[in-house]
Amino acid sequence: MKVLVIGGGGREHAIVWKLAQSPKVDKIYCCPGNAGIAEHAECVDIDLRDFESLVDFVKYEWIDLTIVGPEDPLARGIVDVFEKNELKIMGPDSRASQLEASKVFAKEFMKRHGIPTAEYRVFTSYLHAEEYVRMKGAPIVIKADGLAAGKGVVVAKTVDEAIDALKKIMKDRVFGDAGDRVVVEECLQGEEASYLVFTDGETILPMASSQDHKRVYDNDEGPNTGGMGAYSPAPVVSADIEKDIMEKVMKPAIKGLNKEGIRYKGVLYAGLMINKGRPHVLEFNCRFGDPETQPLLTRLKSDLLEISLAIVEERLSRMTLQWRPEASVCVVAASGGYPGRYEKGKEIKGLDDVKKMNDVVVFHAGTSFQDGKIVTSGGRVLGVTALGTDIKEARDRAYSAIEKIHFEGMHYRKDIARRAIERSSN
Numbered sequence: 001m002k003v004l005v006i007g008g009g010g011r012e013h014a015i016v017w018k019l020a021q022s023p024k025v026d027k028i029y030c031c032p033g034n035a036g037i038a039e040h041a042e043c044v045d046i047d048l049r050d051f052e053s054l055v056d057f058v059k060y061e062w063i064d065l066t067i068v069g070p071e072d073p074l075a076r077g078i079v080d081v082f083e084k085n086e087l088k089i090m091g092p093d094s095r096a097s098q099l100e101a102s103k104v105f106a107k108e109f110m111k112r113h114g115i116p117t118a119e120y121r122v123f124t125s126y127l128h129a130e131e132y133v134r135m136k137g138a139p140i141v142i143k144a145d146g147l148a149a150g151k152g153v154v155v156a157k158t159v160d161e162a163i164d165a166l167k168k169i170m171k172d173r174v175f176g177d178a179g180d181r182v183v184v185e186e187c188l189q190g191e192e193a194s195y196l197v198f199t200d201g202e203t204i205l206p207m208a209s210s211q212d213h214k215r216v217y218d219n220d221e222g223p224n225t226g227g228m229g230a231y232s233p234a235p236v237v238s239a240d241i242e243k244d245i246m247e248k249v250m251k252p253a254i255k256g257l258n259k260e261g262i263r264y265k266g267v268l269y270a271g272l273m274i275n276k277g278r279p280h281v282l283e284f285n286c287r288f289g290d291p292e293t294q295p296l297l298t299r300l301k302s303d304l305l306e307i308s309l310a311i312v313e314e315r316l317s318r319m320t321l322q323w324r325p326e327a328s329v330c331v332v333a334a335s336g337g338y339p340g341r342y343e344k345g346k347e348i349k350g351l352d353d354v355k356k357m358n359d360v361v362v363f364h365a366g367t368s369f370q371d372g373k374i375v376t377s378g379g380r381v382l383g384v385t386a387l388g389t390d391i392k393e394a395r396d397r398a399y400s401a402i403e404k405i406h407f408e409g410m411h412y413r414k415d416i417a418r419r420a421i422e423r424s425s426n
């Protein structure tokens with residue numbers, strides 16, 4: 001079979017790497033891909049907003065299945081266009097993707113279906129929002145309604161910080177239309193975890209639990225990023241909590257969507273805050289997480305192509321997922337200055353040394369070829385991912401691998417998975 005993967009980050013490299021192991025996959029294309037992905041896939045350069053050209057390409061190459069990585073094409077309706085052309089594509093359609101693309105839709109949906117989440121109010125008027133923030137006090141969370149590349153959420157420690165965020169979103173309109181409406185919500189305490197499931201709109205197959213590290217510096221300091229590292233499983237998600245997540249979040253979500261006439265097909269990702277053994281939903285994402293996918297897919301034994309086809313063909317009830325018992329840890333190497341401004345084009349050294357290591361895979365995120373060399377081309381550059389008998393062994397392996405890699409300005413967190421290791425040793 002021929003498969004096209006949409007996207008060009010670490011998540012897509014993990015998807016392509018996993019598909020390449022399927023005996024049923026003959027050829028993989030990736031749009032746009034990156035220097036690491038090019039090892040397994042033919043990278044193609046088609047504008048990801050140009051769905052008609054993508055459809056033409058898929059028809060011309062006789063591609064059997066398309067898998068979508070990022071949220072943007074999903075929210076803009078790539079699945080709707082492919083389905084209209086009777087092409088197989090794995091991901092939710094534009095209506096189902098509202099769960100990620102509109103925070104207001106997600107909050108109201110959760111309220112309608114009794115899914116645990118933070119108390120909130122929605123505002124279209126800056127003055128009313130400011131008044132509410134002053135009345136509630138800090139800490140408080142401000143969220144732009146629409147997609148803002150992960151930058152539309154401010155967890156404000158003071159009222160001034162919250163008002164500053166409201167001004168930026170509603171008056172200066174730094175996220176454009178995404179800031180037409182704002183969600184102001186209660187700040188939840190606890191430990192975060194990511195929980196992803198495969199679903200064909202009826203059957204829900206949970207993946208292993210995982211945890212991301214959103215802040216740029218050690219000890220969760222500094223600004224938010226796309227994610228500086230992740231591990232799986234996440235010990236904070238005990239068997240009891242996992243049951244709660246399925247019963248109180250995932251099943252009501254899929255049932256609720258069905259009731260509203262929306263069949264959700266693809267990966268559903270809940271970003272959760274776990275407090276005193278109870279999960280609350282911080283956000284829904286309508287796709288694989290990045291970097292959670294890197295540890296998740298290195299642990300998944302089952303064939304990703306078969307799972308994806310079963311989702312598209314609505315026969316997931318006949319599948320089960322097999323997982324490797326090992327733990328997996330991914331440490332992200334980022335460009336100097338990220339998540340702020342950074343330079344590109346820095347040569348990456350040491351990749352060949354890491355290739356020789358067992359149970360370590362380097363997923364490329366922002367890399368490209370230049371004069372026959374692999375160079376940086378994005379903020380998050382690599383996700384060095386290792387398996388181990390437990391999280392500690394996986395973490396030690398990932399760090400001994402990343403120490404062999406170098407590019408000018410490279411930085412990474414030194415404390416990925418530390419909390420999980422502390423929790424396991426208590």
Ligand code: AMP
Pocket residue numbers: 118141143150153155185186187188189192214271282283
């Ligand atoms: P979101 O995009 O909604 O997941 O928000 C991004 C990050 O902001 C989350 O991963 C949390 O770290 C934080 N966050 C979002 N909502 C809340 C909340 N209600 N309470 C505390 N932290 C939050």
Ligand code: GLY
Pocket residue numbers: 212226227285288289290291292
């Ligand atoms: N790891 C966070 C995300 O994928 O949104």
